[in-house]
Amino acid sequence: MPIIDVAVPVPLRQTFSYTSEQKLRPGVRVSVPFGRRQLIGVVTASYDDPVDDTESEVKLKAVTEVLDEQPLFDATLQALTQWLATYYHHPIGEVWATVMPTRLRKGGALSDSVPALTLTEAGQAEAQTPTLRGKKQLECIALLAQGPLASEEIKTKFSNVVLKALEEKALTTQTSIRLTEKQDWASFSLQQTPPTASTEQGVAIAAINQQASHFVPFLLDGVTGSGKTEVYLQVIEPVLKQGRQVLILVPEIGLTPQTVGRFERRFGISVGVLHSQMTDLARVKVWQQARRGELGIIIGTRSAIFTPLKRPGMIIVDEEHDESFKQQDGLRYHARDLAVKRAHTENVPLILGSATPSLESLNNALNKRYTHLTLSQRAGGASHTQLKVLDSRDQPLHAGIAQGLISIMRSHLQQGNQVLVFLNRRGFAPAVLCHHCGQTVDCKSCERPFTYHKSQGRLQCHHCGASRRMPEQCSECHSHDLQTSGIGTEQLEQGLGQLFPDIKQVRIDSDAVKGKDKLITRLDEINARKYQLLVGTQILSKGHHFPHVTLVVVLDCDGALFSADFRAAEKLAQLITQLAGRAGRASKPGEMWLQTDNPGHPLLQDLINNGFAHFARQALQERKLGALPPYSSQAIFRAEAGEAGLAANLLQQIRDCYRPSVNAAKGQFIGPLPCLIEKRQGRFRYMLVLQSQQRAALHSWLKHHLQEVEALPLASKVRWSLDIDPVDLS
Ligand SMILES: Nc1ncnc2c1ncn2[C@@H]1O[C@H](COP(=O)(O)OP(=O)(O)OP(=O)(O)O)[C@@H](O)[C@H]1O
Numbered sequence: 034m035p036i037i038d039v040a041v042p043v044p045l046r047q048t049f050s051y052t053s054e055q056k057l058r059p060g061v062r063v064s065v066p067f068g069r070r071q072l073i074g075v076v077t078a079s080y081d082d083p084v085d086d087t088e089s090e091v092k093l094k095a096v097t098e099v100l101d102e103q104p105l106f107d108a109t110l111q112a113l114t115q116w117l118a119t120y121y122h123h124p125i126g127e128v129w130a131t132v133m134p135t136r137l138r139k140g141g142a143l144s145d146s147v148p149a150l151t152l153t154e155a156g157q158a159e160a161q162t163p164t165l166r167g168k169k170q171l172e173c174i175a176l177l178a179q180g181p182l183a184s185e186e187i188k189t190k191f192s193n194v195v196l197k198a199l200e201e202k203a204l205t206t207q208t209s210i211r212l213t214e215k216q217d218w219a220s221f222s223l224q225q226t227p228p229t230a231s232t233e234q235g236v237a238i239a240a241i242n243q244q245a246s247h248f249v250p251f252l253l254d255g256v257t258g259s260g261k262t263e264v265y266l267q268v269i270e271p272v273l274k275q276g277r278q279v280l281i282l283v284p285e286i287g288l289t290p291q292t293v294g295r296f297e298r299r300f301g302i303s304v305g306v307l308h309s310q311m312t313d314l315a316r317v318k319v320w321q322q323a324r325r326g327e328l329g330i331i332i333g334t335r336s337a338i339f340t341p342l343k344r345p346g347m348i349i350v351d352e353e354h355d356e357s358f359k360q361q362d363g364l365r366y367h368a369r370d371l372a373v374k375r376a377h378t379e380n381v382p383l384i385l386g387s388a389t390p391s392l393e394s395l396n397n398a399l400n401k402r403y404t405h406l407t408l409s410q411r412a413g414g415a416s417h418t419q420l421k422v423l424d425s426r427d428q429p430l431h432a433g434i435a436q437g438l439i440s441i442m443r444s445h446l447q448q449g450n451q452v453l454v455f456l457n458r459r460g461f462a463p464a465v466l467c468h469h470c471g472q473t474v475d476c477k478s479c480e481r482p483f484t485y486h487k488s489q490g491r492l493q494c495h496h497c498g499a500s501r502r503m504p505e506q507c508s509e510c511h512s513h514d515l516q517t518s519g520i521g522t523e524q525l526e527q528g529l530g531q532l533f534p535d536i537k538q539v540r541i542d543s544d545a546v547k548g549k550d551k552l553i554t555r556l557d558e559i560n561a562r563k564y565q566l567l568v569g570t571q572i573l574s575k576g577h578h579f580p581h582v583t584l585v586v587v588l589d590c591d592g593a594l595f596s597a598d599f600r601a602a603e604k605l606a607q608l609i610t611q612l613a614g615r616a617g618r619a620s621k622p623g624e625m626w627l628q629t630d631n632p633g634h635p636l637l638q639d640l641i642n643n644g645f646a647h648f649a650r651q652a653l654q655e656r657k658l659g660a661l662p663p664y665s666s667q668a669i670f671r672a673e674a675g676e677a678g679l680a681a682n683l684l685q686q687i688r689d690c691y692r693p694s695v696n697a698a699k700g701q702f703i704g705p706l707p708c709l710i711e712k713r714q715g716r717f718r719y720m721l722v723l724q725s726q727q728r729a730a731l732h733s734w735l736k737h738h739l740q741e742v743e744a745l746p747l748a749s750k751v752r753w754s755l756d757i758d759p760v761d762l763s
């Protein structure tokens with residue numbers, strides 16, 4: 034009997050062998066017995082009947098069910114999955130589980146259509162002139178009036194009672210809807226005349242077009258508003274014309290209807306969209322259409338990098354520096370790095386675009402591993418935003434803003450322009466403390482001050498999410514004199530309301546704007562000039578086009594200037610540059626003011642006088658001197674436990690496992706030491722950094738001792754993880 038190897042979703046770094054009636058092709062899903070459970074796995078290899086191997090065959094269990102006739106994944110995705118398991122030192126079965134849409138992971142069939150519910154003629158009439166009394170029934174009718182809906186989706190919205198009632202009244206009936214649609218997208222014709230490319234855009238477009246038939250990585254390093262998206266639009270046109278598909282990755286927050294709309298409007302074809310807030314069914318639909326070559330353009334967030342493509346033609350990663358491309362739990366992959374790997378395997382060009390490239394990508398461009406394309410001018414004649422520093426030392430503050438800055442804001446507002454005020458701290462105040470003894474009100478399980486949210490009248494811990502009522506007195510000295518300390522966006526909004534009572538303002542942070550739809554509505558309203566003052570957190574910094582903003586004010590960036598994280602400077606420079614990029618995008622020039630108590634700080638001075646490109650090159654020099662990434666590779670072991678000693682102890686033992694291999698010439702340990710956020714949800718968090726200037730050496734050490742680590746008795750008691758190429762030390 035043939036023997037197959039199966040990747041099963043369990044935390045073990047191996048595949049498992051089973052017997053099978055027939056030889057199965059790798060990439061096919063099977064259901065197999067595993068211990069007492071039945072699990073869905075993917076075939077990774079298959080062998081002919083072993084002659085003379087009856088003994089081992091006897092011990093093997095048989096496959097219970099074969100779920101696919103054809104492999105779900107082509108050779109490229111299979112190879113990519115194997116690479117993920119090797120590179121991230123992650124169990125292969127769990128890698129497969131991450132790569133697959135949930136529905137397929139659970140064993141759902143890949144089908145052309147699914148059962149659906151639709152309105153009968155009587156149902157249509159009811160939708161026109163409602164007569165029913167049941168509110169839920171009417172809601173359901175109204176929803177179905179827009180078209181048939183998959184039964185499994187409607188079941189998540191309405192109870193069986195409601196659905197049954199409608200069916201019994203013959204208002205609804207069962208039908209099916211197709212999950213795949215034949216689309217002749219390659220024969221599109223342009224729906225808009227593209228603007229004439231600027232000289233720099235023209236150079237970039239020509240360079241990419243010339244190399245469109247094979248793998249070449251490009252870094253499109255273009256200042257904010259320089260027309261990077263326009264470059265994407267122009268270079269994908271010939272790719273689509275050849276009937277080849279384009280995969281575009283964007284940060285979660287940048288995936289708005291505006292972005293998708295730009296591509297749809299240009300080519301007049303429907304774009305497949307993939308993001309984390311979709312239903313399983315909607316996701317699998319796009320996945321399937323992409324796999325069958327029915328979609329020309331697929332735009333998605335991080336995990337869209339796993340989308341199968343029938344005829345891949347190009348991969349684009351927009352805002353490639355964005356941290357949301359790195360997954361922070363389970364399989365901690367970096368979608369940008371994976372995009373490089375995938376483009377290489379598929380042999381298609383790759384474009385990484387950003388106004389503030391990551392130092393990793395910039396380094397690759399500077400040492401010619403990537404082709405460096407630059408756009409130094411803003412498109413359509415818009416000018417660069419002027420950066421300025423406002424020294425707030427010894428200045429009286431109103432709502433946290435210095436008097437000088439208030440005058441500048443007033444003058445922009447009086448001219449009818451929009452002003453964006455950035456403060457990266459939501460809530461009313463970041464701490465509450467006792468005016469008598471100075472004790473702060475802390476979250477017990479994180480040992481950090483609670484943030485006061487005035488609108489809810491509650492305290493919230495921004496590390497673990499815990500929430501409690503505002504106490505009446507200090508827990509230490511019982512004084513009733515509790516006061517808030519510091520300013521958050523909620524208080525800023527209130528203060529600005531007093532300073533500019535006649536100006537309409539809107540606050541954009543995750544408290545005020547819950548859910549994607551609301552954010553999109555607010556962004557549209559901003560561009561329709563419903564508001565003049567925009568207050569918010571970093572949601573406002575990401576890629577949005579605000580043509581009427583002429584002034585950006587940044588409050589309190591001082592904390593980030595002195596962080597223990599060596600990436601803090603890079604992150605802050607990116608944030609400031611992206612924020613500055615929101616101003617002056619149209620005909621009116623823009624300016625940005627940074628309010629700080631450290632006006633002479635070298636980072637701020639460099640950014641202001643020389644710009645991001647210069648800052649980034651300086652920062653690379655510093656990284657080189659310190660032998661930090663990208664001039665070395667890192668891996669972090671993290672451990673967390675209810676007792677600090679346990680977590681640190683495990684990491685010390687891990688360090689001992691590696692010590693024989695890691696010689697000082699080739700690698701270093703840092704730690705074990707507490708993470709930047711030392712305690713969260715009652716658990717103490719520690720990390721051990723393993724670093725080497727030779728990536729291959731680092732990976733070989735990791736591989737050789739991981740089994741030893743897993744066998745440590747403490748390793749099964751303490752929660753731990755391994756993070757390759759970490760980007761976040763918190
Ligand atoms: N060659 C051009 N001529 C005229 N207008 C252009 C040209 N290229 C782009 N634009 C316009 O300039 C604006 C900014 O362009 P785009 O959004 O492509 O820039 P971007 O670099 O992707 O921006 P960001 O990274 O800041 O989000 C858009 O309104 C776009 O339509």
Ligand SMILES: [Zn+2]
Pocket residue numbers: 476477478479480494495496497498499713714
């Ligand atoms: Zn907490």
